[in-house]
Amino acid sequence: xxxxxxxxxxxxxxxxxxxxxxxxxxxxxxxxxxxxxxxxxxxxxxxxxxxxxxxxxxxxxxxxxxxxxxxxxxxxxxxxxxxxxxxxxxxxxxxxxxxxxxxxxxxxxxxxxxxxxxxxxxxxxxxxxxxxxxxxxxxxxxxxxxxxxxxxxxxxxxxxxxxxxxxxxxxxxxxxxxxxxxxxxxxxxxxxxxxxxxxxxxxxxxxxxxxxxxxxxxxxxxxxxxxxxxx
Numbered sequence: 001x002x003x004x005x006x007x008x009x010x011x012x013x014x015x016x017x018x019x020x021x022x023x024x025x026x027x028x029x030x031x032x033x034x035x036x037x038x039x040x041x042x043x044x045x046x047x048x049x050x051x052x053x054x055x056x057x058x059x060x061x062x063x064x065x066x067x068x069x070x071x072x073x074x075x076x077x078x079x080x081x082x083x084x085x086x087x088x089x090x091x092x093x094x095x096x097x098x099x100x101x102x103x104x105x106x107x108x109x110x111x112x113x114x115x116x117x118x119x120x121x122x123x124x125x126x127x128x129x130x131x132x133x134x135x136x137x138x139x140x141x142x143x144x145x146x147x148x149x150x151x152x153x154x155x156x157x158x159x160x161x162x163x164x165x166x167x168x169x170x171x172x173x174x175x176x177x178x179x180x181x182x183x184x185x186x187x188x189x190x191x192x193x194x195x196x197x198x199x200x201x202x203x204x205x206x207x208x209x210x211x212x213x214x215x216x217x218x219x220x221x222x223x224x225x226x227x228x229x230x231x
Contacts, residue, residue, distance in 0.1 A: 129159065
């Protein structure tokens with residue numbers, strides 16, 4: 001079953017003195033997620049933005065195994081931002097930048113890309129376990145910004161639970177979806193077809209659906225060449 005995502009640091013797990021938080025799901029899924037990213041990014045140099053970095057553990061793992069990439073983590077939650085920075089300091093890797101504060105409900109979610117203080121035309125955007133624990137406008141903002149900021153041919157990697165053709169991929173995901181919607185009617189496991197429609201509207205094509213642990217998927221989107229960025 002996909003993990004129910006709560007605010008890290010308020011889930012009863014220990015917090016390191018330096019502020020580092022630990023996500024149980026990281027230990028189960030980071031190898032599978034990284035294997036997908038490596039297939040597309042291993043031969044590249046440039047910037048990759050992780051939106052909704054949570055604890056910051058994934059970006060450290062990615063940076064360690066893909067050293068030619070410069071990684072830009074981000075989050076909106078202040079405790080998560082502190083954890084990301086603490087993991088960055090702990091890892092002491094030269095290719096991780098300080099976390100950006102990104103609100104995906106804003107279609108212009110990364111002004112640093114426009115003022116010279118952030119990544120310019122990133123190769124990829126990575127987002128895990130976000131759009132099912134947020135209102136649909138967050139998914140809309142994620143795709144709007146990604147379509148605006150990605151370089152031609154760039155990728156969006158979107159990890160989490162999804163429905164396919166109106167059906168859950170596992171009974172456990174159906175239970176999870178019901179619990180999400182009971183907690184907040186604006187949340188819920190999303191339909192791949194609805195996500196793909198958002199992507200198409202900003203010049204992104206779904207090119208792969210990769211099976212992941214615990215009935216999750218990684219959707220891989222590619223930005224079409226020559227598509228004008230939306231204002």
